[in-house]
Amino acid sequence: MLASKEILLLEDDIVDVMTIQRALKQLNITNTCIVKTNGEEGLEYLRNCEELPGLIFLDINMPKMNGIEFLKLMKQNDNWSRIPVIVLTTSNDQRDKDETFKFGISGYMIKPVGYDDFKEMLSAIQTYWNISEHPY
Amino acid sequence: MKSLLYIEDDDIDILLLRRLIKPLHTINLDIVGTFQNLRQLDLSNYDLILSDSNLPDADYATLMQYLQNTNVQFVSGIGEPEQNVWAKPIDLKLLLNRLYRDAEPQLNYIEELADGDMNFKREMITTALEILPERKSSLQKTNLKGSDLKKVAHKTISSFRVCGMDTSVLSMLETEAVKPSANDELIKNLIALVVHQIDTGIKMLKAALNAS
Structure with missing residues (x-):
C-alpha cells in the first residue's frame, strides 16, 4: 500500500502545482509531495533520494525533458521501473495516450474542468492505491 | 462546445458555413431551412443563432420578431452594416469574435480551491496574474509555429481552466497548430482572440484581487 511513501509530482505549471497540492491537503493525503518541474529534475531526484516515491504524478508537456522522455528513461532502470506512474494532463491526444501506455503507466487522467471533479479524481486514485498492493 | 444554429435555406450558403467551421471542432452546428421547422426548436439551447433575413415561409420582420429574445445575428447577401446585418459569406473573424470574445473569468474554481481561505x-x-502576461507574450512571438505553438497553447489551458475561462479557442489553436495544412489566417485569428481573452482575464482578476 502507498502508506507514507512520498509522492513525486512532475509538473512545470505553478498554477497546476498549487491546485494539486491544495487538493491533496483538502483530501487529507499526508504523503509528502515532492515537486520537480521537468523530466531531468525528476530523474535527478530518483537518482539521489533515500527512499523511492510510492507514486509519480506526471505531466506530459514540460520543458527540457518532457513526460514521455522521462518515462522512457525511468522504465529502463530496474530500480525505478516498478514505481507506479499516473499521467495527469489536459491532453486528450491519442498519440500521448498510446506513447505513455506503451511505457506501462498505471493511469492516464485528464484534468477535469471543475475543481470538485478534479478532487474526486484524486480521491479515487488515493482509494485505489490504499487498496492495491504496492509493487515494492 | 458552443452551439450554433444556422437558419438558412440556400444549400451553397450552408456548404460555405460548414466549410468555414470545419476546423473549429468546438462548435456544434444545427441547420434549419424553414420557419415551420424553426418553431419546433428550443432556441435557448444555442449560444448563437445566425439567420438569413428571408426564408421561403417567413420574411425579415417575422424572423426578427420571433428571434428577438435570442442571441441572433442576421446575415444577408450584401450585408447591411448600419443595421448590424452581416454579409455572406460569413467572415470567420466576425464569427469567432461573436462566439468567443467574452470569455470572462469565473472564479468558482479558485473559490472551491480556496474553500474560504482568503x-x-x-x-x-496573484500567481495567475504573473503567469497570464507570460503566456500572452509567448503567444505573440511571431516565429511561433507548429509544435512550439501547440505547447504554448496547451500550457495556457491550465491557467485558463483554473481562472474559469473558456478554453475552447486554445483547444482549437492547439489542434490547428500542428495540422499539416494549418490555416495561417485561422491561427492568427485564434491567437488574437486568446490575447484579448487574457487581457480581459487580467483586468477581472485584478479587480477580484482588489476586492478580496
Missing part, C-alpha cells in the same frame, strides 16, 4: 485565494490570483 490568503490562498489571493495567492492563487
Whole structure:
C-alpha cells in the first residue's frame, strides 16, 4: 500500500502545482509531495533520494525533458521501473495516450474542468492505491 | 462546445458555413431551412443563432420578431452594416469574435480551491496574474509555429481552466497548430482572440484581487 511513501509530482505549471497540492491537503493525503518541474529534475531526484516515491504524478508537456522522455528513461532502470506512474494532463491526444501506455503507466487522467471533479479524481486514485498492493 | 444554429435555406450558403467551421471542432452546428421547422426548436439551447433575413415561409420582420429574445445575428447577401446585418459569406473573424470574445473569468474554481481561505485565494490570483502576461507574450512571438505553438497553447489551458475561462479557442489553436495544412489566417485569428481573452482575464482578476 502507498502508506507514507512520498509522492513525486512532475509538473512545470505553478498554477497546476498549487491546485494539486491544495487538493491533496483538502483530501487529507499526508504523503509528502515532492515537486520537480521537468523530466531531468525528476530523474535527478530518483537518482539521489533515500527512499523511492510510492507514486509519480506526471505531466506530459514540460520543458527540457518532457513526460514521455522521462518515462522512457525511468522504465529502463530496474530500480525505478516498478514505481507506479499516473499521467495527469489536459491532453486528450491519442498519440500521448498510446506513447505513455506503451511505457506501462498505471493511469492516464485528464484534468477535469471543475475543481470538485478534479478532487474526486484524486480521491479515487488515493482509494485505489490504499487498496492495491504496492509493487515494492 | 458552443452551439450554433444556422437558419438558412440556400444549400451553397450552408456548404460555405460548414466549410468555414470545419476546423473549429468546438462548435456544434444545427441547420434549419424553414420557419415551420424553426418553431419546433428550443432556441435557448444555442449560444448563437445566425439567420438569413428571408426564408421561403417567413420574411425579415417575422424572423426578427420571433428571434428577438435570442442571441441572433442576421446575415444577408450584401450585408447591411448600419443595421448590424452581416454579409455572406460569413467572415470567420466576425464569427469567432461573436462566439468567443467574452470569455470572462469565473472564479468558482479558485473559490472551491480556496474553500474560504482568503490568503490562498489571493495567492492563487496573484500567481495567475504573473503567469497570464507570460503566456500572452509567448503567444505573440511571431516565429511561433507548429509544435512550439501547440505547447504554448496547451500550457495556457491550465491557467485558463483554473481562472474559469473558456478554453475552447486554445483547444482549437492547439489542434490547428500542428495540422499539416494549418490555416495561417485561422491561427492568427485564434491567437488574437486568446490575447484579448487574457487581457480581459487580467483586468477581472485584478479587480477580484482588489476586492478580496
